[in-house]
């Protein structure tokens with residue numbers, strides 16, 4: 001009887017132990033499964049992240065390609081514009097002058113031709129006017145390519161000149177607030193600011209529907225601040241970071257190349273503001289001298 005009793009107690013004990021092992025094993029399996037699931041989730045997130053980065057890389061490569069080709073087209077269009085101006089305006093004026101000169105020559109050299117002083121004077125006066133127009137055309141073409149005032153009088157005077165010229169041509173009020181002394185920047189920085197101003201004013205004329213523009217150039221402690229603000233309809237947020245906006249991209253690139261910052265923002269129906277900050281310490285010549 002005692003043996004039987006021990007046997008059944010042992011079996012019970014063994015069964016209990018077995019059950020406890022089974023339970024421990026189950027906990028272990030559950031824990032391991034959870035760990036694996038977590039690892040799996042992490043892996044999935046990593047794969048998703050990588051795919052996302054790859055997609056973004058592909059997109060930015062595509063944007064770069066489009067941008068490069070648009071830049072080429074823009075340069076080509078600029079050349080076409082200059083060629084058209086030379087061909088349609090200057091060439092026409094010179095042709096007219098040549099025609100008048102031949103007429104004069106015939107009048108003067110034809111034997112027996114009575115010189116009608118009044119007619120001749122009228123013709124010569126007309127020729128003088130054509131020469132004046134041609135001179136103005138040449139000046140305009142040259143100014144569009146690079147305004148002499150920027151090199152001869154400096155950035156502040158060039159900005160004031162540009163504001164006056166813009167106001168006269170467009171009828172949009174244009175105020176320029178520039179420092180009395182020329183800020184210590186080199187030729188590249190001055191050119192960049194001038195070109196940014198040119199593009200901003202062209203944009204105001206083409207897109208803003210504004211009746212006034214305010215330009216500010218101000219020397220801050222360690223940087224130069226340049227602001228162009230118009231009171232037009234306000235740039236749409238979608239246009240701001242669109243890589244296909246060549247004008248804006250060009251302005252941003254000019255600022256970045258000089259270690260500066262470019263921002264543009266708008267308020268619907270109120271304004272568009274362009275802000276450029278160029279670090280002053282960077283604006284040294286290759287010789288290391290401040291210009």
Ligand SMILES: Nc1ncnc2c1ncn2[C@@H]1O[C@H](COP(=O)(O)OP(=O)(O)OP(=O)(O)O)[C@@H](O)[C@H]1O
Nearest residue numbers: 203204207208234235236239245246247248249272
């Ligand atoms: N001052 C502004 N007011 C309102 N919208 C503006 C202004 N400046 C720019 N925009 C908007 O931003 C867009 C992008 O300007 P951006 O100068 O890059 O291109 P664009 O003037 O259309 O062409 P381009 O490449 O010849 O300069 C414009 O098409 C216009 O919709």
Ligand SMILES: [Mg+2]
Nearest residue numbers: 202203247248
């Ligand atoms: Mg533009």
